[in-house]
Amino acid sequence: MGGLPAGKVEPTEHDYAEWERRVDALMVLLSGVKGAPKLMTVDELRKNIEALPPDAYERMSYYERWVTSITQVMIQRGVITTEELGRKMQEIGKRDGRKV
Amino acid sequence: MDARFKPGDVVRVRKAYPLGHIRTPFYIRGHSGVVERICGTFGNPEELAQMRSGEPRQPLYRVRFLQKEVWPAYQGNPEDVLEVEIFQHWLE
Amino acid sequence: MKDSGEYQPYSYFQLMEVSLRELLVEKGIVTEAQVAATVADMRARTPERGAKVVARAWTDDAFRNKLLANGSQAIEEIGIDVPALRLIVVENTPQTHNMVVCTLCSCYPRMLLGIPPDWYKSRSYRSRAVSEPRAVLAEFGLHIDEKTKIRVHDSTADMRYLVLPMRPAGTEGWSEERLASIVTRDCMIGVAVPKLA
Numbered sequence: 001m002g003g004l005p006a007g008k009v010e011p012t013e014h015d016y017a018e019w020e021r022r023v024d025a026l027m028v029l030l031s032g033v034k035g036a037p038k039l040m041t042v043d044e045l046r047k048n049i050e051a052l053p054p055d056a057y058e059r060m061s062y063y064e065r066w067v068t069s070i071t072q073v074m075i076q077r078g079v080i081t082t083e084e085l086g087r088k089m090q091e092i093g094k095r096d097g098r099k100v
Numbered sequence: 101m102d103a104r105f106k107p108g109d110v111v112r113v114r115k116a117y118p119l120g121h122i123r124t125p126f127y128i129r130g131h132s133g134v135v136e137r138i139c140g141t142f143g144n145p146e147e148l149a150q151m152r153s154g155e156p157r158q159p160l161y162r163v164r165f166l167q168k169e170v171w172p173a174y175q176g177n178p179e180d181v182l183e184v185e186i187f188q189h190w191l192e
Numbered sequence: 193m194k195d196s197g198e199y200q201p202y203s204y205f206q207l208m209e210v211s212l213r214e215l216l217v218e219k220g221i222v223t224e225a226q227v228a229a230t231v232a233d234m235r236a237r238t239p240e241r242g243a244k245v246v247a248r249a250w251t252d253d254a255f256r257n258k259l260l261a262n263g264s265q266a267i268e269e270i271g272i273d274v275p276a277l278r279l280i281v282v283e284n285t286p287q288t289h290n291m292v293v294c295t296l297c298s299c300y301p302r303m304l305l306g307i308p309p310d311w312y313k314s315r316s317y318r319s320r321a322v323s324e325p326r327a328v329l330a331e332f333g334l335h336i337d338e339k340t341k342i343r344v345h346d347s348t349a350d351m352r353y354l355v356l357p358m359r360p361a362g363t364e365g366w367s368e369e370r371l372a373s374i375v376t377r378d379c380m381i382g383v384a385v386p387k388l389a
Contacts (some may be wrong), residue, residue, distance in 0.1 A: 001319050002293075006315050009328055011311045012309075012311055015310040016307060019209050021234065026216070026227065028234065030221075031228065033275060034230060044299055066248070068205070071212050074256065084215055088211040089207050089211045092207060092214070
């Protein structure tokens with residue numbers, strides 16, 4: 001991305017939401033930085049983010065890209081299956097939702 | 101793998117555009133710079149990204165480039181530099 | 193059945209996060225307690241930790257030399273834990289200003305400073321910091337004159353970077369704590385310099 005034309009840098013920051021912090025934490029844990037078994041590398045995380053189609057990349061926020069990528073890696077490595085993920089998302093989707 | 105280069109050596113980044121996960125930015129490929137230091141030897145990210153072991157581990161260098169040589173329209177001090185970490189297999 | 197507080201439906205990605213986490217917990221890969229502890233751990237990593245390092249370097253030449261020679265080791269020796277961090281500390285001088293970016297993603301010394309700000313990860317910063325650093329710095333309100341050299345560091349691989357800013361004039365005799373209070377995160381990325389309050 002370096003050197004491509006781009007607009008003004010907007011000095012935005014946001015206080016990360018709990019779900020975003022949990023995604024970050026999952027990455028720290030799964031990549032073996034802090035004591036959990038190493039199940040993925042940051043390189044696989046980056047590879048999967050780079051593989052996102054350009055319009056999806058632009059539409060998704062930083063941690064949306066991360067959670068997608070981490071989940072892809074878990075499927076690629078056979079830690080979870082697409083089937084398990086689908087069923088779990090269906091099940092949770094039926095619950096009340098998240099407390100704000 | 102032994103380090104082929106040392107600080108002060110002039111090196112050029114290979115001008116190749118293969119597929120896969122690569123940590124050599126497009127903008128620096130084909131450019132020449134000077135080795136600023138050897139950072140150590142690390143797993144090859146191109147291999148690690150494919151769920152492989154990252155062997156053979158590659159020496160990693162910080163290479164210093166003159167901005168005015170990297171960007172045709174660069175505005176600034178002619179001694180402004182850009183320092184980038186590049187793996188040995190991308191240097192010649 | 194709901195306790196107090198508003199409920200919102202999950203977005204697709206929030207749903208993915210909950211689902212992934214529950215599956216990993218069910219499979220015994222992580223526990224909820226570990227996730228919560230890691231969230232808390234990352235929260236506790238803040239720019240104040242970096243500011244302490246800078247203030248120490250300003251007041252202790254031996255430490256400053258160690259820091260420039262081996263960033264992570266020097267920091268661990270003063271009791272600040274930075275697991276898996278390979279830090280290079282780059283020093284601002286009257287002749288040289290340093291600036292850090294990760295054009296390829298968002299590499300940042302997280303274990304020292306915590307999670308990076310949105311702008312550091314933005315397309316604009318990542319594209320332009322390497323090719324037009326002076327213009328980007330001007331947008332941050334920092335004007336570097338033409339006679340000063342700029343070194344831009346692109347964290348493309350395993351190393352991470354911390355800018356050691358210059359100690360401003362007028363801080364003679366200040367305690368380390370007071371010195372640390374003027375070192376902001378942006379000073380350590382290189383888009384700002386410490387200012388006297």
